[in-house]
Amino acid sequence: MKNLHLFNLPVLVLLFTLLSCATDDGGDPIVEPDVPSAPASVSLQEAVFYNINLNDRSGDSFKVRVFVDGLTEANAIFQFAATAPGTYDLLNFGNYVSDFKAFNKDYEPLEVSKLSTNQWQLANPAGTAIIEYEIRETWDEVNPADMIYRMGGTSIEEDHSLVNTFAVLGYPTGLKEKQYVVSIDHPSTWSVGTALSKNDNGYYVATDYDHLADSPLLLGNLTFASIGIDQTDIDIWTYSATGVNSSSDIEVQIEEVMDDAKAFLGELPVDRYSFLYHFEGEETLGALEHSYSSVHVIEESPAAQESAWIKYAAAHEFFHIITPLNIHSEIIEDFNFVTPTPSRHLWLYEGVTNWAAWFMRYRNNSISLNHLLEVFKVYINVNENNFDKSYSLVDISLQSYTPQGGEQYSNIYYRGAIVAALLDIRLLELSNGETGLREIILDLVDRYGPENEFQDDQFFDIFVAMTYPEIGDFIENYIKGTTELPIGDYFSKIGIQYDPATYTLTPVSTPTAEQQFLFEKWSTNL
Structure with missing residues (x-):
C-alpha cells in the first residue's frame, strides 16, 4: 500500500466528495432524512x-x-x-x-x-x-x-x-x-x-x-359568533357547505336556550362552552355531547337555522353538563376506551337529560304547555309501538353494547324521558309540592360535581335515601322493572287527562284545587 502522502491533495478532496455522494445502486445521492422532533417547549417526560x-x-x-x-x-x-x-x-x-x-x-x-x-x-x-x-x-x-x-x-x-x-x-x-x-x-x-x-x-x-x-x-372556513351570559362565554362555530347557514343565524336560538338553561339551573355551570355546527348534505341530524362543547351535524338548507332541532339539540346537549359531567359514576369518571363498560344509569344520563331539555324550555315560557304535551304524546307512542317493552331502562343500559340491546337503545330517550316526567310528578306529590326532580338533580350536583363520582351499583340506594322510601318502589317498577307505566294515574295528579287509545295528554277543564296546586308546582322552578 502506498503512503498517504504520495496522493495529490486535490485528488483526495475530489475522491472523498465523490464517495460522500455515492450510492450503492448508482442512483441519486444518499440524503439523510430530517429527524422529526417535538418542540423544545414540550417536556416529553410530562x-x-x-x-x-x-x-x-x-x-x-x-x-x-x-x-x-x-x-x-x-x-x-x-x-x-x-x-x-x-x-x-x-x-x-x-x-x-x-x-x-x-x-x-x-x-x-x-x-x-x-x-x-x-x-x-x-x-x-x-x-x-x-x-x-x-x-x-x-x-x-x-x-x-x-x-x-x-x-x-x-x-x-x-x-x-x-x-x-x-x-x-x-x-x-x-x-x-x-x-x-x-x-x-x-x-x-x-x-x-x-x-x-x-x-x-x-x-x-x-x-x-x-x-x-x-x-x-371543527376547522376550516367557519363563521363565528359569541354570546355572553353572566360569567359564561358561549361560542358558536359553523361550517356550512354552501354558505347558507352561519353562526350569526343561529345565535338568537342559542341565546334563548341558554336563558332557559340558566333559569332552570339557577346559573350556567361552566365559564365557557362551544357549539360546533356542521351543515352539509341532506337527511342528516345528530349531535354528541362533551363536557364543554357539543358537535351538531345537520342537513344543509336555508331553513335549517330556524328548525326546532337547533333549539332542542342545544338544550339536550348543554344539559349533559349536569348529567353526566356533574353527576356520574366511576364508569364515566375513568372511561374505558379499550373494553366498552356499560353503566346502569343511562336513564339518568339520557332519559333525565331529555326530560330536562323540554322542561327547561317550558318552565321559562319558550314553549307552550300544548307543545310540551305533544312531545310527550310522540314519546309515548314511540315507546308503545317501536320497541320491545320487556327491556327495562336498566336492561337497555347494561345491554347497549350488544346487538340485541343496541336495537333497543334509542328508547332510552323516549321511555327514559317519560319515566323522568313521572318521577318528577311523584316527587312533587310526596313532598307536597316542595321538591321535584329538578331540585334533586341540583342537590346531586352539590353533592358530587365534576370531581366526585358515585358507585354505579349504589346510586339507586343513594337516590332513595335522598328522597322517600316510596321512590324505591318507583325505581323497582319503572326503571329496573317493566311494569306498565302509570301515565294516566300520574298525570291526573296535575290535572292532565291521558287517553291511552291516542296517547293524547289534555288539561282537564275544571281541575280540583289539589290538581291545580300540584300543576302550578310542576310548571315552575321551585
Whole structure:
C-alpha cells in the first residue's frame, strides 16, 4: 500500500466528495432524512405530543405523528378507542388505521405488530421516540353496517375538517393520566372551533387523555359568533357547505336556550362552552355531547337555522353538563376506551337529560304547555309501538353494547324521558309540592360535581335515601322493572287527562284545587 502522502491533495478532496455522494445502486445521492422532533417547549417526560398534518389531506386521511419518551413495557401497546363517551356503541377506530410505524430518536424504524383491531404492539417501547400513522375519515365509510354516527366520526375535506379527537388520536396504554399536547398544521385561512385551551406556545393542551377525547375540533372556513351570559362565554362555530347557514343565524336560538338553561339551573355551570355546527348534505341530524362543547351535524338548507332541532339539540346537549359531567359514576369518571363498560344509569344520563331539555324550555315560557304535551304524546307512542317493552331502562343500559340491546337503545330517550316526567310528578306529590326532580338533580350536583363520582351499583340506594322510601318502589317498577307505566294515574295528579287509545295528554277543564296546586308546582322552578 502506498503512503498517504504520495496522493495529490486535490485528488483526495475530489475522491472523498465523490464517495460522500455515492450510492450503492448508482442512483441519486444518499440524503439523510430530517429527524422529526417535538418542540423544545414540550417536556416529553410530562406530556405526549401529537402533530396532526391537515395541510396534507390526500387520501382523505389524517397524518398523525406522536412524540414520546421513557416508555416502558407497561406502555408497549398503542391503543385506539373501541368506543367513546356518549356513544354507547362499538366504534373500533382501529379499523381506519393504516401505515402504523415506530421509530427511535434517530428516526430509525422499529418493529411493530398489530395485536387486535384497536391495538399495535411496540417491540421496543424504551427505544420508541416517534410513532406515525394514517387514519381515514369515517364519513367515507360505504358499508352501512359499519357506519359511525357522523357527529362522533371524522371528516377531512378541502375546505374543512371535523376532528373528534377520540376518533383520530390513539395513546400508549398506561399513560391515560399524562398530559397531552397537540399541534395542528392547517391552511392559514382556516379557523378552529374547540373548547380546548392553548398554551403560551400556541399548542392545544389537555390535562389527560379523557380530557383530550372530550374535546372535538371543527376547522376550516367557519363563521363565528359569541354570546355572553353572566360569567359564561358561549361560542358558536359553523361550517356550512354552501354558505347558507352561519353562526350569526343561529345565535338568537342559542341565546334563548341558554336563558332557559340558566333559569332552570339557577346559573350556567361552566365559564365557557362551544357549539360546533356542521351543515352539509341532506337527511342528516345528530349531535354528541362533551363536557364543554357539543358537535351538531345537520342537513344543509336555508331553513335549517330556524328548525326546532337547533333549539332542542342545544338544550339536550348543554344539559349533559349536569348529567353526566356533574353527576356520574366511576364508569364515566375513568372511561374505558379499550373494553366498552356499560353503566346502569343511562336513564339518568339520557332519559333525565331529555326530560330536562323540554322542561327547561317550558318552565321559562319558550314553549307552550300544548307543545310540551305533544312531545310527550310522540314519546309515548314511540315507546308503545317501536320497541320491545320487556327491556327495562336498566336492561337497555347494561345491554347497549350488544346487538340485541343496541336495537333497543334509542328508547332510552323516549321511555327514559317519560319515566323522568313521572318521577318528577311523584316527587312533587310526596313532598307536597316542595321538591321535584329538578331540585334533586341540583342537590346531586352539590353533592358530587365534576370531581366526585358515585358507585354505579349504589346510586339507586343513594337516590332513595335522598328522597322517600316510596321512590324505591318507583325505581323497582319503572326503571329496573317493566311494569306498565302509570301515565294516566300520574298525570291526573296535575290535572292532565291521558287517553291511552291516542296517547293524547289534555288539561282537564275544571281541575280540583289539589290538581291545580300540584300543576302550578310542576310548571315552575321551585
